[in-house]
Amino acid sequence: MVRKLTVPGRYDRLEEICAFVAEAATAAGLDDVESNRCQLAVDEACTNVIEHGYDGEDKGPIEVICDARLGELTIVIQDFAARFDPTSIPGPKLGATVEEMAIGGLGLYFMRQVMDAVEFSYENGGNRLTLVKRKTG
Amino acid sequence: MDISTEELKSVSVMGVSGRVDSATAPDLENALKKLVETEKTQIVLDLKNVEYMSSAGLRAMVSTLKAVKRVNGDLRLASPSPRVEEVLRLAGLTSIFSIFASRDEAVASF
Numbered sequence: 001m002v003r004k005l006t007v008p009g010r011y012d013r014l015e016e017i018c019a020f021v022a023e024a025a026t027a028a029g030l031d032d033v034e035s036n037r038c039q040l041a042v043d044e045a046c047t048n049v050i051e052h053g054y055d056g057e058d059k060g061p062i063e064v065i066c067d068a069r070l071g072e073l074t075i076v077i078q079d080f081a082a083r084f085d086p087t088s089i090p091g092p093k094l095g096a097t098v099e100e101m102a103i104g105g106l107g108l109y110f111m112r113q114v115m116d117a118v119e120f121s122y123e124n125g126g127n128r129l130t131l132v133k134r135k136t137g
Numbered sequence: 138m139d140i141s142t143e144e145l146k147s148v149s150v151m152g153v154s155g156r157v158d159s160a161t162a163p164d165l166e167n168a169l170k171k172l173v174e175t176e177k178t179q180i181v182l183d184l185k186n187v188e189y190m191s192s193a194g195l196r197a198m199v200s201t202l203k204a205v206k207r208v209n210g211d212l213r214l215a216s217p218s219p220r221v222e223e224v225l226r227l228a229g230l231t232s233i234f235s236i237f238a239s240r241d242e243a244v245a246s247f
Contacts, residue, residue: 014158043159047159047192094228098202110192110228
């Protein structure tokens with residue numbers, strides 16, 4: 001089942017986006033932990049779109065499309081911002097001491113940690129991020 | 138997100154509830170900054186009622202930890218839910234923060 005949500009790029013819409021993803025995760029038969037991971041990945045992705053893609057709030061919309069099949073959830077996040085190059089983002093520096101830590105880039109790092117697939121492309125005049133989560137066990 | 142603060146001896150205990158995401162993390166960071174600015178640098182952040190946290194919340198916590206460590210203070214965490222603990226673990230923060238099972242234990246640790 002495919003569902004689509006379009007919201008303005010604002011941080012106060014993240015909660016609504018997470019609730020939308022949680023519903024789709026339930027429809028796909030994912031458990032709470034898997035659902036939480038999907039919500040985290042989508043939150044981080046949408047935050048990056050607003051902060052880096054649009055360079056601020058209310059600069060453009062975000063489309064979230066969820067395709068829930070039994071045991072697998074595919075989430076597509078479409079923006080209309082300038083092309084994003086994921087290789088340009090340095091990973092977080094998770095050092096041994098707090099002074100050494102630099103946790104910029106944590107969003108992309110989280111997405112790759114918690115999802116089974118993370119793919120970026122440039123389509124329809126914007127960036128298209130595809131995230132996939134499969135049920136384990 | 139809601140924030141409440143109380144003073145227990147020399148320790149400031151900040152209780153947070155609800156969602157800590159990019160919409161609300163700036164409020165958390167500002168509340169923590171205000172404590173540090175008034176030289177309250179022994180802080181317990183009670184996460185018991187935090188239902189969700191993204192990297193934005195972690196950034197607020199790490200920047201505060203850096204600030205208080207410079208003046209020999211500490212920011213210690215109490216009772217994170219499994220969901221919040223997973224985010225802390227993913228970011229490698231479980232070895233950076235002192236984490237306690239309860240607010241009382243965190244306060245007593247100072």
